[in-house]
Amino acid sequence: MQQTVTHKTFSNGLRLMLKEIHTAPIVSNWVWYRVGSRDEIPGITGISHWVEHMQFKGTPQFPAGVLDKAVSRDGGVWNAFTYMDWTTYFETMPAEKIDLGIRLEADRMANSIFDADEVASERTVIISERQGNENHPLFLLGEAIQAAAFRVHPYHHEVIGDLADLQTMRRDDLYQHYQSYYRPNNAVVVVVGDFETGAMLARLQELFEAIPAGDPIQRRIRPEPASNGEHRLVVEGPGETAFVQDNYRAPAATDPDFFPFVVLDSLLTGPSSLNLFGGGISNKTSRLYRALVEGEIAVSLQGSLPATIDPFIYSITATVHPQKSPEDVITAIDQEIKRAQDEIATPEALARAVKQARALFAYGSESITNQGFWLGFTEMFASYQWFSEYLDKLASVTPQDVQRVAQTYLRPQNRVLGTYLPASREVAP
Amino acid sequence: MKGKSVLRAQLSDPHSSLPGPDDITREVLENGITILTRPNFNSPSVVVSGYLAAGGLFDPDDKLGLSDFTASALMRGTAKRDFQGIYDALESAGASLSFSGATHTTSFSGKALSEDLALLMELLAESLLEPVFPGRQIARLKAQMLTGLALRAQDTRAMASLLFDQIVYKDHPYSRPEDGFPETVEGIHRDDIAAFHQQYYGPKGMVIAIVGAVSPEDAVQWVRAALGGWKNPEQPLPLALPPLTSLAETETQKFDIPGKSQADLVVGVAGPARSADDFIAASVGNSVLGQFGMMGRIGDVVREQAGLAYYAYSSLSGGMGPGPWSVSAGVSPENVEQAVELIQSEVARFVSEPVSAEELSDSQANFTGRLPLALESNAGVAGALLNLERYNLELDYYRNYADRINRITQQDVLAAAQHYFDPDKLAVAVAGP
Numbered sequence: 026m027q028q029t030v031t032h033k034t035f036s037n038g039l040r041l042m043l044k045e046i047h048t049a050p051i052v053s054n055w056v057w058y059r060v061g062s063r064d065e066i067p068g069i070t071g072i073s074h075w076v077e078h079m080q081f082k083g084t085p086q087f088p089a090g091v092l093d094k095a096v097s098r099d100g101g102v103w104n105a106f107t108y109m110d111w112t113t114y115f116e117t118m119p120a121e122k123i124d125l126g127i128r129l130e131a132d133r134m135a136n137s138i139f140d141a142d143e144v145a146s147e148r149t150v151i152i153s154e155r156q157g158n159e160n161h162p163l164f165l166l167g168e169a170i171q172a173a174a175f176r177v178h179p180y181h182h183e184v185i186g187d188l189a190d191l192q193t194m195r196r197d198d199l200y201q202h203y204q205s206y207y208r209p210n211n212a213v214v215v216v217v218g219d220f221e222t223g224a225m226l227a228r229l230q231e232l233f234e235a236i237p238a239g240d241p242i243q244r245r246i247r248p249e250p251a252s253n254g255e256h257r258l259v260v261e262g263p264g265e266t267a268f269v270q271d272n273y274r275a276p277a278a279t280d281p282d283f284f285p286f287v288v289l290d291s292l293l294t295g296p297s298s299l300n301l302f303g304g305g306i307s308n309k310t311s312r313l314y315r316a317l318v319e320g321e322i323a324v325s326l327q328g329s330l331p332a333t334i335d336p337f338i339y340s341i342t343a344t345v346h347p348q349k350s351p352e353d354v355i356t357a358i359d360q361e362i363k364r365a366q367d368e369i370a371t372p373e374a375l376a377r378a379v380k381q382a383r384a385l386f387a388y389g390s391e392s393i394t395n396q397g398f399w400l401g402f403t404e405m406f407a408s409y410q411w412f413s414e415y416l417d418k419l420a421s422v423t424p425q426d427v428q429r430v431a432q433t434y435l436r437p438q439n440r441v442l443g444t445y446l447p448a449s450r451e452v453a454p
Numbered sequence: 455m456k457g458k459s460v461l462r463a464q465l466s467d468p469h470s471s472l473p474g475p476d477d478i479t480r481e482v483l484e485n486g487i488t489i490l491t492r493p494n495f496n497s498p499s500v501v502v503s504g505y506l507a508a509g510g511l512f513d514p515d516d517k518l519g520l521s522d523f524t525a526s527a528l529m530r531g532t533a534k535r536d537f538q539g540i541y542d543a544l545e546s547a548g549a550s551l552s553f554s555g556a557t558h559t560t561s562f563s564g565k566a567l568s569e570d571l572a573l574l575m576e577l578l579a580e581s582l583l584e585p586v587f588p589g590r591q592i593a594r595l596k597a598q599m600l601t602g603l604a605l606r607a608q609d610t611r612a613m614a615s616l617l618f619d620q621i622v623y624k625d626h627p628y629s630r631p632e633d634g635f636p637e638t639v640e641g642i643h644r645d646d647i648a649a650f651h652q653q654y655y656g657p658k659g660m661v662i663a664i665v666g667a668v669s670p671e672d673a674v675q676w677v678r679a680a681l682g683g684w685k686n687p688e689q690p691l692p693l694a695l696p697p698l699t700s701l702a703e704t705e706t707q708k709f710d711i712p713g714k715s716q717a718d719l720v721v722g723v724a725g726p727a728r729s730a731d732d733f734i735a736a737s738v739g740n741s742v743l744g745q746f747g748m749m750g751r752i753g754d755v756v757r758e759q760a761g762l763a764y765y766a767y768s769s770l771s772g773g774m775g776p777g778p779w780s781v782s783a784g785v786s787p788e789n790v791e792q793a794v795e796l797i798q799s800e801v802a803r804f805v806s807e808p809v810s811a812e813e814l815s816d817s818q819a820n821f822t823g824r825l826p827l828a829l830e831s832n833a834g835v836a837g838a839l840l841n842l843e844r845y846n847l848e849l850d851y852y853r854n855y856a857d858r859i860n861r862i863t864q865q866d867v868l869a870a871a872q873h874y875f876d877p878d879k880l881a882v883a884v885a886g887p
Contacts, residue, residue, distance in 0.1 A: 048496040049471045049830050081748065090758065094747035098816045100823010119823050146761035149786075154764035157784045159715035160610055263713030264608040266601055296548070302831075304565075306550040309541040319538075324598040347601055377546050384548025384567050387499040391831040448713070 030400065030409060031222050035230060037238040038210025042400045042409065043225055044217045046393055052123035052218035053397035055115040056130045057405055059213075060206035062109050062184045063246060063334065069194055071186015072202045074107040075151055079199060080114065081105075082143040084136035089143060092129045099125055102394075107184055110334045111405040117394040120219040124228065130214070131232035134207055144196040152192070155185045162445045163342065166260045166270055170443040173256045174272060174338050178249035208239030213404050217397040246335065249274075255437045261448045267345040268445040269323075269354045273434050275339040278332035278406045284418040285426035286330055286339065286434065288378050292370060292427065293361065294328025294341060296381040299415070300389035301398045306381065312361050313341060322349045322357050334406045338441065339434070351444045365431040370424045379420045386416065471826050473835060475849040478842075479670035483682050485657040490839040491664040491673035494832055500568045500666030501832040502551075502578065504840060505559040507659030510632035511693045512650070517642050519634020522555030523599060524650045529553065529577075530591035533584040537591055540581075543573055551577055555632050558692070558774045560655075565833070568667035571676060579680040585651060592644045603636050610718040611784065613709045613885035618720040618780060621705050621881035626698050628724075628775065656686030661843045663836040695775045698724055706794075706882040717787045717886025721797045722780025725874050728772045728845045732873060734858055735866035736779065737770055741817035742809045742867070743800070744768025744781055751804075752781055755796050762789050762796070774844070779874055780881075787887050794882055802877040808864035822856040 031043040061073050083089035096103045101118035103126070114133075116126030158164040168183050175181040185191075214233065216225055252274060276282040290297065295308020308314050308327065317323040323343040330339045343354050389395045403412035473492055481489045510521045529551070530537050544551055549566035551574060566574045606612045616631055623629035633639075662681075664673040700723075726733045744752035749767040756766035763783045771777030781801070785793045828834050829852070842851055 049826055051826055051830060090747065090754065094816060097747045097820045098823075100820055100825070100827070102824060102827055117827055119826060122823070146758065149761035150757055150764055153716065153762065153784065153786060156715035156786060157764055162608075263711065265604050266608075295545070304550075304833075306545060306548060307541060307552070308545070310538060310545045315538070318598075319594070321594055321597065324601045344601060344605075346597060347604070348597070381545065381548040384499070387497050387567055388565060391497045391499065391833075393830060394827075 031226070032409070033226060035209065035234045037234055037236060039233050039236070040213045040404070041226070041229060042213065042215045042404065043222050044396065044400065045220060045222055046217060046396065047219050049393065050120045050219050051117060051393050052120045052216065052220055053115060053117040053394045054123055054126045054130065055113055055215040055397045055401045056134065057111055057113045057213040057215065057401040058206055059111060059211050059405065061107055061111050062182060062186070063179050064206065064244060065179055065182070065186070068190060069198055069202070070182045070190045071151070071184070072190075072194060072199060073112055074184050074186065075147065075191075075194065076199055076203050077105050077107045077112050078147050078151060079139050079144065079203070080133050080137055082140065082147065083138050084132050085138070086132050086136065087129055089140070095125055095129070101126060109180055109184060109337070113401060115394065115397060117397075123220070127216075127228065127232060131236065134209065134212065134233070135236050137203060139196055139200045139203065141196045144199060148191065151185070152188065155188060155191060158185060162262055162264060162266070162268055163270070165262055166268060166443050166445040169258055169260050170270055170272055170338070170441050173258050173443070174274065174441045175249050177247045178335060179246060180249070180335065180337055205239065205242065209233060209236045210238040211242055213401055215397050215401040217400065218393045249336070252438055256441045258441070258443050260443065260445050262445065264447040266347070267351050267447060269343045269345060269351045269358075270443045271341045271355065271358050272338040272441045272443065274439045275330060275337055275434060277334060277336050278411070280336070282430050282433070283332070285422045285430040288375060288419060288422045289365065289427045289430050290328045290330045290339065291378040291381065292374055293365065294326060296378060296385060297328065297330065298385035298389060299399060299402070300385060300395055302389070302392045302395040304388060305385060312364070313358065316357050316361050317343055317354060320357060322346055322353045332406055351446070355442065362431065362435045366428065366435065370427050372424065375422060375424060375427070379416065382416055382419050472829065472852045473838060474853040478839060478849050479674065480849065481674050483657070483678060485682065485684055486659065487657045487677065487681055487684075488661045488843055489664070489674050489677045490661070490843060491668075491670045492835055492839065493667070493669055494665060494835070495667045497832070498568050498667050499565060499832065500571050500574075500664065500668050501565045501836045502574055502662065502664050503561070503563040503833070503836045504660065504662035505561040505844070506655060507692050508560050508654035509556055509558040510630065511557055511627055512654050513630070513634070516638060517646055518630055518638040519599070519632070520642050520646055520650050521560065521654075522632045522634065523595070523639065523642050524647045525553040525555040525560045526599070527587050527592060527595055527647050528581040528585045530595060531586045531588040532580040533586060534580055536588070540577060544577060547573055549574055551581070553581065557628065557632055571668055575676045575680040582655060582681070583684055587644050587647050587651075589644050592647065596639065596642070599633070599639050600636055603633065603639065606633070608711060610711055610714055610716060610885045611782070613711065614718040614720045614782070614883045617707055617709050617885060618722065618778065618881055618883035621707055621883060622701070622722070622724050622778065623698065626696060628777070653688050654690070656689030657681065657684045658689050659692065661840060663839040665832040665836040665839065698776055700724070701879045701881060704878055704880045704882060706884070709883070709885040710887070711885055712887055714887045716784050717790050717884055718782065718784045719790060719794060720780050720782050720883045721794060721801070721880055722778055723874050723876070723880060724776040725770050725779025726772055726870070727775050727777070732866070732870040733772050735862050736870040736874065737772065738814065738817050738821065738859065738862050739804070739809065739867040739871050740768050740770040740779065741820065742813045743804055746813070746817050746820055751800050752797065755800055756783055756793055760792070760796060762786070762793050766793070790884055790886070798877055798880065801875055801880065805868070805871045805875050805877060808868040811864060814862070814864055814867065818859050818862065821859045825852065825855055
C-alpha cells in the first residue's frame, strides 16, 4: 500500500489511477463507471446490469464474440461486475499484451452497437440468470429485505432487476442508459502492474482523451427517510432449512461512523475484507458465532457491511439449527447486540480486529488484479485516501466509538428483520 | 543452497516468474512427507497447503462421509487446546487453516502473515497428530453437516452433479459423494472418527507446500520440526480404483426439486485421469468445446445464439482417476430438452470433425498466456507445486508447459474427444422443478 499511485485527469474529465508493480509480468486494467442499480427507477430496474452484458455484444471494431476471444487468446482473464453504485470491467493480461485490453475498453466506452437481435437473445439469458438466483433462499429473502428497507431510495431493488422490467425493457432504453452513463467524465481508469507510467499514460491519452465528455449527469436519487419503526417480514419457499437475516440501517462508507461500525461488525460476526480476490478468514471466535453456532441455535453465521455511497444496511445472516426456531436465533442475536450496547469492548479486542485487517490486506495485495480492484472500488464511493487510510482509521477507533455506534444504529426502530421459512417446515416449539 | 540461487534469479530477471527446478526446493523426510517450497518476499504472508493419503475411498458404504467428517473434526479440539482456543489463536493472528475431505485425499490449506508461520505450523501439527474429537463438538458438527446435506438436496446444481456421478460411475466409488447422505452421516459417531483418524492418517504420501515470505531452508526446518517425528505403522497403502464400465446407451435421469425457478443439467462422460497420455489433448479440446472466450462452442450455441442459459460450459476434472468430462448449464425448466439437444449435437460435432486450426491455436495461446496469472498468488503457486507431486510431474513442468501445449495437433484433440465421448452413450442428469 506504500507504493506510489499516479493520479491524472484528462481534458474530457476521465480520471486515471496508475500503480506500477513489478513482481510479475502482468498488468490489470480496469474501467469503472459511476452507474449501477442506484441509478434505476421502476420500469428499468436491472438496466445497468443488462447494459454491462451488452458491452460484450460488440462494436464495429470488435464485433460480438470477438473481444472476449481476443483477450482469452492473449492469455488474459476478464470479467465485469454490476453493483448498486458502480459497474466495472477488467482485463488482467500478460504485460506485453495489455494494449489489447486498453484498446477494447476505450472502444466500448463509446462505440457499442446494442444490436436489437443481440438485445433479444440477451433478454432470455438475463432472465435465466435471475431464475438461477431465485433458486437460492437467501436471494429471495435479501430481495424482500431490500424492498422493505428502502421504500423511496433505489437500493429498493436488486441489481439483477425485477422480472417485469426484464420482460419489457426495450433496446432504446438500454442504449439511452449507455449513452447517458458511459462517458469519460463518469469513469475512472485504473491500471496496475508491470508497466512504465509515462509510456502507459501516453497510450491511455491517445486512446481515451478523444472520447467526448457527456452532459453532466442528473442523478435523481431520492434519499430514504428515517424509519418510523421496526419492519418484520417472512418469505416462504422450498426446502427444510430456515434462515434469519437481521438488518439495520447503516452509515454510508464516507460517514465517520463507518469505521467504528467495521470494528463493531468484526467483534460481532468476524472480520470481513475488502478483497475481491485473496480470500478471508474464519469467524469462529466472533461473539455471535459463539452465541449462536457454539450455542447450537444456528449452524452458520455471517455479517455484511457493504461500503456504499448512500446509507445501506448492515446484515447478520444465520442458518437456523434444525432443532431450533427463528425466534431462538433472534433472541440470541438481540442479547449479543444488547451486550455490545451495554458493555465497553476491551482494547485487546480492538487491536485484534486491526491485526486481522492488516493480514487480510497482505493476502489481497498478492494479486495484481485485486490491487486494481481496490483502487477503483474505493474511488466509486470515496477516494483513494479512504483506501490508503483504511488501516489507520480502524486503528484509531476507540471502544467508546464502538459502543456508541452499537447504541446509535442497532436499535429496533432502525431494523428490518427477515425470516425465510421452508413451506414444509414444522417449526420447533 | 537452493534459496540463494532463487534470490539471484529474481534479482537478475524479475520476469522469470514461472516456478522451476532452480527456485523450487523439494525434500522428502524420512517418515515419507514430501516438502515443496518456493520463496516469495513480495508480500509479508505465507501459504501452507497440502494433502494426506486418506480420503473418501476408505469410507464404508454405511458411513459414507466419514473421511470428510473426520477432516472437519480435526480442529474441534486437540490435546493442547479446545475449539475456541484453536480459533482464538488463528483468528487473533488474522490467519486461517482448514481441512477438507476429497475422494482420494484429505487436503489442508492455511495462510498467515509470515510472522505467524510458527503458529500455523503448530496448529497444523496439533490438528493432524493430536485431535481429541470432543463428543459435544462432534454432535454440533454433525448437525451442521446434516444441514449442509439438506441444503444440497435443494441445490439444483449440486444435485444434477451428484445424479450425473451416479449414472456415469454406477458401481464405482466415484458414484459416492464424499460428504455422504443424511442416513450415512447420521450413523457416524465420535468413535468412528477417532478410529478413522488412527488408521488412515499418517505421514506416508503426505505432501506439503510452503510458499511466501520464508526461505526454503526455514520452510523445510519448520515442517521437519512440526511433523518430522510423526509415524503411523498402521497406515495402509492407497486403494486402487476398480475398473469402470461405460454406459451402453445414453441414460437420462431427473431429480425433482419442487418450487425452484431454474433447472440445472449435466451431460457427459467419464474423462481422462490426469496421468492419461491424452489428458493435455483432451484439456485443450475441452477449452474449445466449452471454455474459451465466452464458454467456447457450448456457450456460443446455448447462451449466445439460443439465449437459453446464463451459464453453459464444459469442464474436465482430470484428477487421480477417470473424473467427469461434462457440460453444465442452468436453464428454464421448459427449455431443458432443447438445451440437452443442442449440447448433444455439439458433442456429436466434437467427435466427428477436428477442431479448426484457429480454435486450436486460440486455446493453446490461452493456456500458455494465462499461466503467469494462475501463479501470481502464493496460493496459486502452492497449488501448482502440489500438482507436480500429485501427478508425478517434473519440476520443470511449468517452464516447459508452453511446448507441451503447443505440440498438440487437431488430430490429437479429435482422437481424445473420440476416446472419451460417444454422443450415443452420454449421461444426462437434470435437477429442478
